[in-house]
Amino acid sequence: MSNKRRFNRNEYLFYALCIVEYFRAKSSVSVSCRMRQGHGEHTPQGLVDNMHLTMRNIRSSASYWQKCCSELIAMVRRLGPPTWFLTFSCNYLNWTDMIKALIIADGRDIVDAEHLTFSERLLLVQRHPVVVARQFTLRANALMRFLKRNQVCLGIPTEDWYRVESRLSAHISIC
Known part of the structure; x- marks a missing residue:
């Protein structure tokens, strides 16, 4: 963009x-x-x-x-039937790297992301939904790469299906 x-x-x-x-x-x-x-x-x-x-x-x-x-x-x-069915939600208010990306998108210097109040974090999320979606997509893609490459974790995948959705917050469903 x-x-x-x-x-x-x-x-x-x-x-x-x-x-x-x-x-x-x-x-x-x-x-x-x-x-x-x-x-x-x-x-x-x-x-x-x-x-x-x-x-x-x-x-x-x-x-x-x-x-x-x-x-x-x-x-x-x-x-x-699938062996595993996993659902992961976006914890955008508590992920430190997400908050840092939102602060950068807001044009401010990163001072201390951990000490922002709940309302300040929520305001950042509401102002920059594209950053939240992009950060969650990066995490979801990294998770899928990890699950496909790491055969010790869940076994050898023969097929996979996943969907990234956003209802109230972004989440991914994997089977």
Whole structure:
């Protein structure tokens, strides 16, 4: 992203996400409308019936989650139930390196990250959601690399599935 602060504000981020999702949906619907239904005729009912196929690429749509669920169920049917199911949450208020990254993003000098009050930490997290998401993604990727390379920890992985989500706070589910 840019180093200009206006592009790091929540309002801009949600606006940009809305625009990206709008163009993804528009592109998917455009492709669906150009597809031939039946004997080369475009019927409104045929377009509506195939709409769930085009919405599979739009995050947070019902078709997207149905596709993800189907992929996971197919993996379980093929390989059996998972040996491990792990969930890790982002402890963004207590991770020292996260707080230091947030202080740097805020443009301040790192004085003593451990002695910030709860409200100061919370304000930093609210001001810089991109930094929080980026730091958590780096940790999640490092965890996945560790689990795949370290065969002593959980055994030799044959398949893996993981999803990084953000509901109230970022978390990763691994099986």
